[in-house]
Amino acid sequence: MKDKSPSSLNEWLHFLKNKQFPVKAVNLARLNTQIKRTEDTLDAMQENIASDPLLSFAILNEANRIVPNKNGEIKTPFHAAAMVGMNGIARLFPRFLSYDLTKKPTPNLSAFLSEIQTSYEAATMARHWAIEKRSGNEDDIFWVTLFRDSARWLLWFYAYPVMTTINQKIQQGDTSSQAELSTLGCRIDELTIRLCAYWNTSNQIIDSFLTKHIPNKNEMQTLAHLAHNPDELPGFTEDKRLTILVNNPLIFTYCANKVVHEANRMGWDSKKLPFFYRVVATVMHRHIGEIIQTAHFSSTEAARLYNTKGKIPLAKQLLDPELYTDKRSSQSKKTKLSPIAALKDTLSKKTNYEAKQKANLALKAIKQAIPNTQHCIIFKHSNNKCSPLFQFGYNLDVIRAIQWNAPSPIFKKLSNKKSATHLFGTKLDSVLKDFPHTSDQIIDSNSHLILASTTTSEHETVILWLETRTEFNDKDYKNLKQIVSLISHSTN
Known part of the structure; x- marks a missing residue:
């Protein structure tokens, strides 16, 4: 086993059955935080559980292990999480291998x-x-x-060269069965059934x-x-x-x-x-x-x-x-504008955009130009009042319940002059008290937050709130400043 790849069903079963499940590092960190916070419930954790398939799969398998019931199988991760409970989920952490998508x-x-x-x-x-x-x-x-396809996922992660060989054989004309048998010594379907039985997976998946x-x-x-x-x-x-x-x-x-x-x-x-x-x-x-x-x-x-x-x-x-024709165009396609260039082009075609229209255009550009953004809110500030115009990523009811008009040194500074700042770690923790009352509930311990503001008309200012549980880089910060500059009243 040390000198060569497994070459039979039993050898591959032995190779894979106790391998750790790869899970996004940010999801594991968030889940660990949620388990430790007494105010969090399993309902609040559902989105995080569902966001990573092998995290969900492990919880589902654990539920079917501790509550065997063939006539009423536990088939969904949400049902499974309720059966396993907070402590049960915490015990699963050694089974996971975290990976980082920021690299x-x-x-x-x-x-x-x-x-x-x-x-x-x-x-x-x-x-x-x-x-x-x-x-x-x-x-x-x-x-x-x-x-x-859970076994196939693990094969690609832990036996990449072997799976590459199988793909090459299929491209050369072998059927999937032929390529798998000649390379692995077994069918992936056979291996999946054996692994699922070992993992206590729901019978419906085996079926x-x-x-x-x-x-x-x-x-x-x-x-x-x-x-x-x-x-x-x-x-x-x-x-x-x-x-x-x-x-x-x-x-x-x-x-x-x-x-x-x-x-x-x-x-x-x-x-x-x-x-x-x-x-x-x-x-x-x-x-x-x-x-x-x-x-x-x-x-x-x-x-x-x-x-x-x-x-x-x-x-x-x-x-x-031309998907369903044999005439695929050989001509080079027109170069697509970058999100920021497209925003600039759109704004140049008209001079009297309203503040709300500019905010909407900025939101579209942010989604494309700053893909690390997991949550975003764009506020309108006018007549000493602040209210959300657009948002994505957050629970809408939670956003509505926050007292955005409550006194806030940070929002006051943002509303008075064009600015941008990137906050995370201890720097973010130290200024949470200066945010509008109850808004800290949508900030996580792993959060990176970029705040920016600019006037979009003579009497209106927009404040942009971009937050991620992973990381913002210098390019993200630079792109946001360009977007803010483009929608600024002074440049239009």
């Missing part, structure tokens, strides 16, 4: 993040198909589909690999044939087993996984995709075009909600106007 990722980390994003794309697709069938268990299907619950090759062919004509609704199957399989939502998990992996490997115009679309059309008794439309829509949602930065989202391909 350039290593090849194995990039591949790991890419696979996770692929799984999110499949999970989102399966969820939307389940919603449209009105099965009532779309949340369960999302998590089952997401965690189905998604078994032909007892999923159609075999011949049954898939039969289901696809029922939707052979794209202009007609599919026929109904009279086979009892196929009827049972069609009504099992795990078929969405299986098909979504196949569609997304194929689209990632060969593109949306792959000739294999219509086969799976036809199977899903039969399952849902819908036209094939509706199934494709839902698949494309779900990929755009996944790109918006679950972009891990590991790869270009699948949804990007859908923006290609």
Whole structure:
């Protein structure tokens, strides 16, 4: 084992079963803080738990370990967290390996993040198909589909050279089964089943690999044939087993996984995709075009909600106007303006933008030019009153409840002159008392905060509040100052 890679199912099982789960460092730090704060509840921790898949997966496995109940399995991380409790979650920390995204990722980390994003794309697709069938268990299907590739994630993280070899063999014409067997000595699906059994994973995830619950090759062919004509609704199957399989939502998990992996490997115009679309059309008794439309829509949602930065989202391909033709343009595309250059260009076309319009344009530029921003508020200050105009990232009810008009030395200084400051660590802690009353509740111990202000009209000032639980760098600070300068009343 020390001199070579594992070469059989049992060797790979031994290699992976006790490996630590990679989790974002910022999520672990935030979770550790939330566990220690007595005022935090599990409900308040849900967003953090859901934000990292292997964090969620470990909690789900732990819940199924301590509360074994095959008839009422714990299928979602939120249910699992409630069963495990604060102390139970704290005991899981030794099982995690933290990684930092503020530095350039290593090849194995990039591949790991890419696979996770692929799984999110499949999970989102399966969820939307389940919603449209009105099965009532779309949340369960999302998590089952997401965690189905958990072993593949770990293989990319801990056995990157081996997985690269498998990919090369597939590109050279081998099937996935052939490439995996010749390189690993086993199928990844087999390994996943064994690992999930060891980890006490929900049986529903294991079931998604078994032909007892999923159609075999011949049954898939039969289901696809029922939707052979794209202009007609599919026929109904009279086979009892196929009827049972069609009504099992795990078929969405299986098909979504196949569609997304194929689209990632060969593109949306792959000739294999219509086969799976036809199977899903039969399952849902819908036209094939509706199934494709839902698949494309779900990929755009996944790109918006679950972009891990590991790869270009699948949804990007859908923006290609020549996606389904053989005539790919060889002409160079028009150079796209940077977010700040685009803001400058927009403002130059009109001289009488209102303060609210400028603030909205600034918000759009911030989202693109300062991607490290996790939370943002833009305030309007006029007639000695301060109120939020726009925000993203925070809970809206929490923002509304804060007394932004309460006396604040910092906000008073910001409202009186154009300025910018970057606060974090002890410097931020020392000035929290100078913020508007109760606003410190949205500041975390790991927070980096950039505050800036400028006049946007003769009698109005905007104050920009950018906060992250990771880190702002010099480029972020410089970009914000450029944005502030562009919307300033003095430059327009």
